[in-house]
Amino acid sequence: MHPRCTNCHVGEGHLPGWEGLGYKPGAVHGMAVRAGESRIGAEGLPCRTCHVTSAAANTVPHAAPHIDAPWQLPPVTLAWQGATPVELCRQLRDPARTDDRDVAALADHVSTSAFVAWGFAPGAGRSAPAGSPQDLARALLAWGAAGAPCG
Numbered sequence: 422m423h424p425r426c427t428n429c430h431v432g433e434g435h436l437p438g439w440e441g442l443g444y445k446p447g448a449v450h451g452m453a454v455r456a457g458e459s460r461i462g463a464e465g466l467p468c469r470t471c472h473v474t475s476a477a478a479n480t481v482p483h484a485a486p487h488i489d490a491p492w493q494l495p496p497v498t499l500a501w502q503g504a505t506p507v508e509l510c511r512q513l514r515d516p517a518r519t520d521d522r523d524v525a526a527l528a529d530h531v532s533t534s535a536f537v538a539w540g541f542a543p544g545a546g547r548s549a550p551a552g553s554p555q556d557l558a559r560a561l562l563a564w565g566a567a568g569a570p571c572g
Contacts, residue, residue, distance in 0.1 A: 422506065423550035425540045431456070432500030442548055460494040468492035479544030486543060490535035496520065510571035513561075524565030532558040 424441030428450075431437055435456040439448040454463050462468040471485050472492040479487050498518050501509055512518045513527060522530060531537045537554045564570075 422501070422509065423540075423548075425543065425547070425549055427502045427504075429494050429536075430499055430501035431494060432497050432502065435494075435497075437494060438502060456494045460496060461492070468494075479539075479547070482546040484545065486539070486545075486547075488535050488539045507571050510569075514569040514571070524561055524569060528558040528561040528565070531561065 424438065428438035428440060428442070437450040437454060437456060439450055440446055442448075454466070457463055462470065469492050473485050473487045474489070474491050475487045476489040477487045499520065501512070504512065514524070516523060519527060532554050534554070537557070541549055541553050541557075543549055
């Protein structure tokens, strides 16, 4: 539910956010960026135009972020922005809404994804959720072992 995650996990409106990153609630990505159907950025202006694909450290505040993977938004089916905790819980246990991942595959994804790793350690004074990708993977596995309850 952290803005570092929900700003990219956007739905059909294709509007990535900047909420909680020193901007007001509901702030959308600057420069009127609206992701296209490809999810690699606005058609004709891919994410990589500003977001850098490299293994370099993110050491300069407010500079273009680096990640060692091609930048893109998650598929629309993985939208979390605006979801309640119960809605997100239900989504995470529905393989049709998780790119066909069960709980074990979700845990593997969060522990190996370059995007998730960057989200937990974005560097350069950027806010990040508490914990680590490995903590999240362990929590997902414990949740799955408990039957994936949604409260």
